[in-house]
Amino acid sequence: MAVMKYSRQREAIKEYLSQTIEHPTADTVYMNIRKQYPNISLGTVYRNLNLLAEQGEILKINCRDGSDRFDGNPNPHYHFICNGCGRVFDLEMESIDHINVIAGEHFKGNIEGHITFFYGSCPDCNQ
Amino acid sequence: MAVMKYSRQREAIKEYLSQTIEHPTADTVYMNIRKQYPNISLGTVYRNLNLLAEQGEILKINCRDGSDRFDGNPNPHYHFICNGCGRVFDLEMESIDHINVIAGEHFKGNIEGHITFFYGSCPDCNQ
């Protein structure tokens, strides 16, 4: 892969993601970066989000409510998606990597990992 | 919800899904049903797949490799997605519902369930 050159747009995207607790969609990122760089294009936002995710600097979350979401915290962690408001929350929880072993007990392939997200109602939507 | 009327197209879709071990995309279902009903439209396939999934007669799998996949086995079970060939396998494994409890230990919302899929290399792609 070619070396990445510095770009102020990419920095702005990284900065924005690192300081929000939301898990914004590409479009939300676009809307916010536009406040600072009105001429930035959606294509550039997508290109940089994908680049950063590939480099492991951010996480791409496929929560499948239509569009992908992005998380400025690159450390592996689990997510909770609220059925009520649709917001995505980070979960602090102990490792559940042992489920890979359980999954592999009757399977002849090689299980390398899992993707899990939890759903239900968040504190605000709960009753 | 209005009562469903019989339709031979829907029956054919259900029949096709129940007798394949693949986890076809909507487009693959379309291609196959067309052998029997050359005039069926992709819109009808999508409408019926969504209907059947809502009724709990089939499963819709969001494995996020581009398009959704469908499974004729409506009983909850876990899936394995091969990083090599992209195929989706059913996993026979014991329940891991306890991870809902683990996830809820430090979270104030109500965790109702989880979606998990495993990945790695399948027996064919493994070495």
Add this chain to the structure above:
DNA sequence: TTTGATGCAAATGTTTTGCATGCAA
């Protein structure tokens, strides 16, 4: 005869891409 289901095509929503230009190294 009533009303859900269909085929067709157009529309939608998200993401990617081609290309000329801009800018970092």
Add this chain to the structure above:
DNA sequence: TTGCATGCAAAACATTTGCATCAAA
């Protein structure tokens, strides 16, 4: 200067939808 990054617009994809017609009940 070299070549990655950008802005713009068009394209690519998967999926949904409006509508006139068809067919189950």
